[in-house]
Every structure is written in C-alpha cells, then in structure tokens.
Amino acid sequence: MASTHAAEHGHGSHGAGHADAAAHGGGDDHGGHGHGGHGHTIIPLRTLVTVLVILLVFTGLTVAVANLEQVVAQAFGITLPAWVNVIVALSIAAVKSLIVAAYFMQLRYDNPINTLIAVFSILVLTFFLGFTMVDLGSRKTLYAYKGEQIIQGGIGGVALAGGVEAPGGKSIAQFARERADAQIDEKLKANEVLPKVLGQRLAHRVDELHAAHKPVPEAYTAYLAKHPEILASMTGHGGGHGGQHAASNSADTARPKSGITLPELLPAGGADPHGHSDPGAHGESKGGAKPGH
Amino acid sequence: MTTLPVDKHDPNQPYHERYQAAHHYKSRDHEFDAVKMGTWLFLSTEVLLFSGLFVFYGIMRMLHPEAFAHGSSLLDWRWGLVNTVVLLGSSFTAAAAVRDAQLNRQFWLKVNLAFTLLAGVAFLLIKFVFEYGPKIAEGKLPGAFYSYPNWVDPNEPLWWGLYWGATGVHASHVVIGIALYGWLLWRATKKHFGPKHYNAVEVVALYWHIVDVVWIFLFPMLYLIH
Numbered sequence: 001m002a003s004t005h006a007a008e009h010g011h012g013s014h015g016a017g018h019a020d021a022a023a024h025g026g027g028d029d030h031g032g033h034g035h036g037g038h039g040h041t042i043i044p045l046r047t048l049v050t051v052l053v054i055l056l057v058f059t060g061l062t063v064a065v066a067n068l069e070q071v072v073a074q075a076f077g078i079t080l081p082a083w084v085n086v087i088v089a090l091s092i093a094a095v096k097s098l099i100v101a102a103y104f105m106q107l108r109y110d111n112p113i114n115t116l117i118a119v120f121s122i123l124v125l126t127f128f129l130g131f132t133m134v135d136l137g138s139r140k141t142l143y144a145y146k147g148e149q150i151i152q153g154g155i156g157g158v159a160l161a162g163g164v165e166a167p168g169g170k171s172i173a174q175f176a177r178e179r180a181d182a183q184i185d186e187k188l189k190a191n192e193v194l195p196k197v198l199g200q201r202l203a204h205r206v207d208e209l210h211a212a213h214k215p216v217p218e219a220y221t222a223y224l225a226k227h228p229e230i231l232a233s234m235t236g237h238g239g240g241h242g243g244q245h246a247a248s249n250s251a252d253t254a255r256p257k258s259g260i261t262l263p264e265l266l267p268a269g270g271a272d273p274h275g276h277s278d279p280g281a282h283g284e285s286k287g288g289a290k291p292g293h
Numbered sequence: 294m295t296t297l298p299v300d301k302h303d304p305n306q307p308y309h310e311r312y313q314a315a316h317h318y319k320s321r322d323h324e325f326d327a328v329k330m331g332t333w334l335f336l337s338t339e340v341l342l343f344s345g346l347f348v349f350y351g352i353m354r355m356l357h358p359e360a361f362a363h364g365s366s367l368l369d370w371r372w373g374l375v376n377t378v379v380l381l382g383s384s385f386t387a388a389a390a391v392r393d394a395q396l397n398r399q400f401w402l403k404v405n406l407a408f409t410l411l412a413g414v415a416f417l418l419i420k421f422v423f424e425y426g427p428k429i430a431e432g433k434l435p436g437a438f439y440s441y442p443n444w445v446d447p448n449e450p451l452w453w454g455l456y457w458g459a460t461g462v463h464a465s466h467v468v469i470g471i472a473l474y475g476w477l478l479w480r481a482t483k484k485h486f487g488p489k490h491y492n493a494v495e496v497v498a499l500y501w502h503i504v505d506v507v508w509i510f511l512f513p514m515l516y517l518i519h
Contacts, residue, residue, distance in 0.1 A: 042392055042396060052385040059377050062513055063370065082358075085519070086518050104498075104502050106391075111330070124344070136352060172436075172450045173450055176450075181442070
C-alpha cells in the first residue's frame with residue numbers, strides 16, 4: 001500500500017514539466033500528506049525571470065548613473081556633488097537587495113518571522129553605521145587631524161614581505177615609492193626594460209624633479225624618449241605640471257576637492273589643495289607635504 | 294496525519310520520499326519551518342559580519358576621501374559588472390533549483406545546481422585572473438605587502454586594505470558556497486531531494502542569496518562611487 005502510493009506520487013510526476021507547474025503553481029498543500037498549509041509556495045518561473053530582468057536593469061542603471069557623472073563633467077563641465085552618485089548607487093543597491101530578499105529568498109511568501117529576523121539585522125546595521133557616521137561627522141578633532149595632515153601608519157622597523165627591512169616611522173606609501181625609485185635606478189643601470197608600473201613612476205619622478213627645479217638625470221629622459229608608450233598610457237599627463245597628481249583621475253572632477261577639511265584649516269597660502277599653483281607641494285593631494293618628502 | 298508513514302528504509306523508494314523528520318518535530322513541514330528560521334538567524338549574523346566591513350568603509354571614506362577616490366578609480370568597473378551579472382544569474386538558478394525540487398523535476402534540479410556552482414567558479418576565476426592577478430603583480434596589496442609607487446594620496450594603502458579585506462571575505466564565502474553546491478549536486482544525483490524534502494536546497498540557496506546581496510552592495514561601494 002505504502003509503496004504503490006509512493007510509486008504513483010513520487011515517480012508519476014517526474015519530468016512532467018509545465019503541466020506539473022500548472023497543476024501545482026502557487027499551491028501550498030502540494031505535499032499530499034494532509035498537513036495544514038504551511039507555505040511551500042512554488043514561485044512561478046515567470047516571476048523568477050521577471051525578477052532577474054529587473055535586477056539586471058537596475059544594475060545597468062547603477063552603472064549608467066555612475067558613468068554619467070564623468071560624462072556630464074567632461075561634456076558640460078558640471079561637477080555633480082559627490083553625494084548624488086553615492087545616494088543613487090546605494091539606494092539602487094538597497095532596492096535590489098529587497099527584491100532578492102522578497103522573491104528569490106521567498107520572504108514574501110514565507111512565515112513573517114523570517115522577515116522580522118531579516119529586518120532586525122538590517123536595523124542593527126543601520127544603528128551601527130548611522131551612529132558611527134554621526135559621531136565621526138561631528139568630531140572637531142577630526143578637522144584638526146585633517147588640517148595637520150598627519151600621515152600615520154608607519155611601518156616601524158618591521159620586516160616587510162620579501163625580507164626587506166623597513167626603517168621605522170615612514171609611511172608604507174612613501175616607502176613603496178622610494179623602493180620603486182631605487183628599483184628604477186638599478187634597472188636603468190642594468191639596461192633592462194621597466195615594467196609598466198615602474199615606467200609610470202619614472203615619468204612622475206621626472207615631473208617631481210622638474211617641479212622642484214632639480215636636474216633630471218640623462219638616463220631618465222633618454223629612457224622616456226625611447227619608450228613613448230609610457231607617457232601614452234598615462235592619461236592627463238600633460239605638461240609635467242606638479243608631480244604625481246589626480247588630474248588624470250576623472251573622479252577628481254566629480255567630487256569636492258577638500259573632503260571635509262574646513263577652509264580655515266587648509267595650509268597657509270591658500271593653495272588649491274591639489275597643489276596646482278604651488279610647485280613645492282607636489283605629490284601629496286592636499287598640499288600638506290610631509291616634511292622630508 | 295492520516296497517511297501511514299512510509300518505511301524509511303524501503304529501498305524501493307527514493308530518499309526524499311521516505312525521509313522522516315527528526316522525532317522532536319511534529320511533521321516534516323514543522324522541521325522545514327524550523328530549519329528555515331534557523332537559517333535566517335544565521336544569515337543575520339552574516340549581515341553583521343559584513344556590516345563591520347561596511348562601517349569600516351564608511352569611516353575610512355570619511356577620513357580619507359582622496360585616497361578612496363583615487364584607489365577606486367584604479368579598479369575596473371567592467372569586471373565588477375560582469376561579476377555582478379554572473380552572481381545575479383546564479384541567484385536565479387539557485388531559486389530555480391529550489392523550485393525544481395518542489396516540482397520533483399530531478400533533471401532540471403541538477404542542471405540548476407550545476408549552473409549555480411559553475412557561476413560561482415566563474416566569479417572566482419574572473420576575480421583571480423582579471424582583478425587579483427594584475428593587482429598582485431603591480432603591488433596593490435594590503436598592509437605590509439603594499440609596494441605600488443604611483444599613489445596620489447599617501448593613505449591609499451588603507452584603501453587597498455579595505456579592498457582586499459572586503460572582496461577577500463566575500464570571495465571566501467563564494468568558495469564555501471561552491472563547496473555546498475557541490476555537496477547538493479552529489480546528493481541530487483542520489484535523489485535525495487523532492488517535493489516533500491528539499492530542506493538542504495532551500496537553505497543553501499538562502500546562503501547563496503545573501504552572498505549575492507553582499508556583492509550587490511560591494512560593487513557600487515568599491516567600483517562605482519568615487
């Protein structure tokens with residue numbers, strides 16, 4: 001008895017495809033066990049496909065809006081405030097997550113307790129993020145920190161990966177730059193071809209030397225002349241102005257120049273934070289060059 | 294319950310027919326509901342895990358906007374977009390697999406499980422070959438491993454730390470998801486899943502959807518917002 005029942009139920013509907021879906025679509029007492037209807041809701045395939053298409057459309061929208069920022073900046077010279085892209089991108093992401101949760105994860109068809117759990121975790125995230133941002137946004141010491149341009153995070157005498165011993169107190173970024181410069185000098189002496197990253201570093205180094213009115217070694221200019229692809233690969237390099245710079249970064253045109261630094265805390269001389277007008281302040285983006293750079 | 298319980302060791306029946314819930318449950322449906330709720334509790338801890346990374350992102354972005362702006366411009370959003378599409382498609386196949394288990398469509402169940410698994414593998418391949426590989430070669434690494442000289446803001450190593458941390462934790466979740474789908478696929482070949490018993494398919498699909506949701510947030514945060 002039991003086995004015939006199982007045979008006709010278990011194997012009978014095998015591979016029945018759409019006829020099956022029509023018979024069972026959306027029904028929730030499919031088990032045939034006589035249980036009270038706990039939702040084993042079967043979502044129609046069309047719903048799933050529609051949800052997927054909507055998600056892809058939203059993805060395209062996010063990308064389009066993000067790129068729009070650049071297009072608008074370059075074509076019309078309008079600098080959209082940074083928060084536009086942030087708000088749009090994050091709200092689209094939130095909507096997409098809601099759709100995934102409601103349909104793919106079946107929260108819409110499910111016991112409400114699961115939705116409660118999900119909402120609770122989002123609430124926790126909101127408190128965590130929200131209060132932290134409120135705190136940070138209102139800290140006066142934060143402004144003082146940015147005004148001083150203290151560059152922290154030195155590598156304090158610890159051995160780096162690759163067995164290199166790093167002198168204490170220097171920032172990792174600065175040390176990376178000095179190592180790259182040393183490698184460039186080595187490779188040029190040995191007449192080797194520089195990898196792309198070092199080639200670009202060389203171009204920047206030449207700019208820095210120009211800006212500091214220091215003599216540029218013959219080997220550098222000779223190498224750059226021999227390998228024009230280096231300069232070609234660096235967009236916005238134009239004219240050797242002011243060292244290593246965010247000018248090539250189109251994001252530069254689409255966000256506020258000074259982060260959250262108060263104007264009165266910028267370095268004296270009122271230089272544009274990106275050091276365009278100040279030939280001495282190359283290399284650091286806010287004009288607060290670290291001494292000994 | 295008016296039907297007699299099936300003999301759970303009857304070799305003539307597929308596993309999913311003769312499966313019986315643990316004895317402390319009133320019924321299989323009761324077990325299914327409990328399992329699902331337990332999964333959601335676990336997923337809320339996953340949200341908390343990634344919220345730590347998101348808050349770190351918010352703090353660091355507020356403290357070092359230029360570093361983040363330049364750092365994120367060094368990422369190629371097109372690979373991020375491809376990965377997003379891959380994961381969205383895999384979410385679809387994961388949900389479709391649940392549906393196929395409910396409808397006892399064993400062949401399509403295996404197809405969808407396989408597709409989800411392959412999509413996860415594709416995600417990782419794209420990530421490692423086109424994103425991680427070049428970055429390792431150029432020295433855009435976290436912490437003490439950082440050696441990329443062409444930074445614009447000296448705090449860029451922080452950006453790279455965040456990038457590797459966030460995408461690395463996410464990628465390890467994808468690896469776990471791939472392993473779970475491999476397990477499901479193996480069980481599906483042994484006909485463990487059917488309309489009356491598909492708990493594992495449901496649970497792993499929920500996990501996979503959370504992994505997708507996290508990437509839905511990571512993509513704009515890391516690649517699109519400058």
